[in-house]
Amino acid sequence: MTQQMADIRKEYRRGHLLEDEVGPDPFALFADWLEQAKATGLVEPNAMTLATVSGEGHPSARMMLLKSFDTQGFEFYTNYTGRKAGELAANPWAAMTFWWPSLERQVRIEGVTGKVSAAESDDYYNSRPKGSRLGAWVSHQSSIIPNRSVLEARHAELTTEYADREPERPPFWGGYRLTPVTIEFWQGGVHRLHDRLRYRREDGGAWIIERLSP
DSSP: OOOOOOOOOOOOOSSSGGGGOOSSHHEEEEHHHHHHHHTOSSSSSTEEEEEOOOOOOOEEEEEEEEEEEETTEEEEETTTHHHHHHHHOOOOOOEEEEEEEGGTEEEEEEEEEOOOOOOHHHHHHSSSSOOOHHHHHHTTTTTSSSSTTTHHHHHHHHHHHHTTTTOOOOOEEEEEEEEEEEEEEEEEOGGGGEEEEEEEOTTTTTEEEEEEEO
């Protein structure tokens, strides 16, 4: 049965994104937009789609949470044995997309990924609730399992085992940093005349701003 969705339509009217309103630093603009997204009460404003590509050129994408960023890049954490990790090992290029509908804004980031240091992974791991830390030990990410009960049973075992002590970070779990080469800011516009400003990193490290047609 065909589902027609041509009549699902929204006119974007929240404003424009103009060159004289942004600075030369894309990380500062991202920080400003993220803070505005937080202020709207949006659930998990740090949620993003992470897209990766296998060595055979097959794309895949999934929702994840951004956990940190600075001028060096954008960090996320995951299991090093899952599908995304295998794809990043074969092809370190990846893309992130943030969508903040209440602000009619999108940010697209493309760049090269690499693992963060063990110390950084330890710091983030130890900041998580204990149940989540134990959950990292339970999951052999992307592997086929017979049912949910095997996860719950293993988590219960570990909860008992670590009742009086703290678990260490699994060696197969940690962070990645995406170092961007382009960061595109998108603001929805009336009549689909959206504003797109792309920051592109030149070979010397400087950023140039380019306006893209919608």
